[in-house]
Amino acid sequence: MISFVRGNLFAREEESVTLDVGGIGYLIMIPPAVLPQDLKIGDELLLHTYLQVREDNWQLFGFPQxxxxxxxxxxxxxxxxxxxxxxxxxxxxxxxxxxxxxxxxxxxxxxxxxxxxxxxxxxxxxxxxxxxxxxxxxxxxxEAQTGEGDLSLNQDVVLALTQLGYPMNEARAAFLKVSKSLGPEADSQGLIKGALKLLGKF
The missing domain is CATH 1.10.150.20 (5' to 3' exonuclease, C-terminal subdomain)
Structure with missing residues (x-):
C-alpha cells in the first residue's frame, strides 16, 4: 500500500500529475479542481494516495487532503x-x-x-x-460534521472568490473559516468581504 507520495511536480496533464520522487516519476490520477491553480513545475507536492491493483494495470489516485x-x-x-x-x-x-x-x-x-x-x-x-x-x-x-450550511451559498461565495483569481482550495478554506465565525445568518456579501480580508485583499 502506498499511503502518500511527496515529490516535485515534473508534469501536469488534464487529469494527472507526474511527481519526481528521487529520480522516479510517479504518475498519479487526480481531479484537476483540487490542485492549486498557481502550482508550477518543480514545486513540491504531497498527495494522499489510493493504489488500484488490477491484473492488467496498477494505478495511483491522489488528493492533497x-x-x-x-x-x-x-x-x-x-x-x-x-x-x-x-x-x-x-x-x-x-x-x-x-x-x-x-x-x-x-x-x-x-x-x-x-x-x-x-x-x-x-x-x-x-x-x-x-x-x-x-x-x-x-x-x-x-459544516462537514453536522451537515449544516447552505450549499448554494457555499457555491456562490466560492465561485465569486475564484473569479477574483483565488485558487479553488484557498477559496473554499476561506469560506469555511468565515462562515464559522460569522454564523448561519451571514449573507453572501458579508461572507465574500470576510473571506477577502482573510485572504489578504481589502
Whole structure:
C-alpha cells in the first residue's frame, strides 16, 4: 500500500500529475479542481494516495487532503462508481459538498456530474448516507460534521472568490473559516468581504 507520495511536480496533464520522487516519476490520477491553480513545475507536492491493483494495470489516485481521499474511497464502494467517476464527482464538488449532498439526500445535484445518472445518484445517497456519518470528524470543519450550511451559498461565495483569481482550495478554506465565525445568518456579501480580508485583499 502506498499511503502518500511527496515529490516535485515534473508534469501536469488534464487529469494527472507526474511527481519526481528521487529520480522516479510517479504518475498519479487526480481531479484537476483540487490542485492549486498557481502550482508550477518543480514545486513540491504531497498527495494522499489510493493504489488500484488490477491484473492488467496498477494505478495511483491522489488528493492533497486526506479527507478527500476518504470520501473517494467510499464513493468507489458504490456499485456503478469506478475510480474515474469518483474523480469526476470530486472534480465537480468539494468533498464537503459531496458529504452535504448525500446527507441532505439531494440526488438531483449529484446527477449533474457527467456520467452520473439519476439511478446512480440515488444509489449514492442510499449507500453512503450512513457510511459518511462514520467518518472520523477529527479535524473536519463543522459544516462537514453536522451537515449544516447552505450549499448554494457555499457555491456562490466560492465561485465569486475564484473569479477574483483565488485558487479553488484557498477559496473554499476561506469560506469555511468565515462562515464559522460569522454564523448561519451571514449573507453572501458579508461572507465574500470576510473571506477577502482573510485572504489578504481589502
Amino acid at each position: 486526506k479527507e478527500q481521499l476518504e470520501v473517494f474511497r467510499l464513493l468507489i464502494t458504490v456499485s456503478g462508481i469506478g475510480a474515474r467517476l469518483g474523480l469526476a464527482i470530486l472534480n465537480h464538488f468539494s468533498y464537503l459538498e459531496v458529504m452535504q449532498l448525500v446527507a441532505s439526500g439531494d440526488s438531483n445535484k449529484l446527477s449533474c456530474v457527467p456520467g452520473i445518472g439519476k439511478k446512480i445518484a440515488q444509489r449514492l445517497v442510499l449507500e453512503l448516507k450512513e457510511k459518511f456519518k462514520k467518518l472520523d470528524p477529527a479535524g473536519l470543519p463543522q
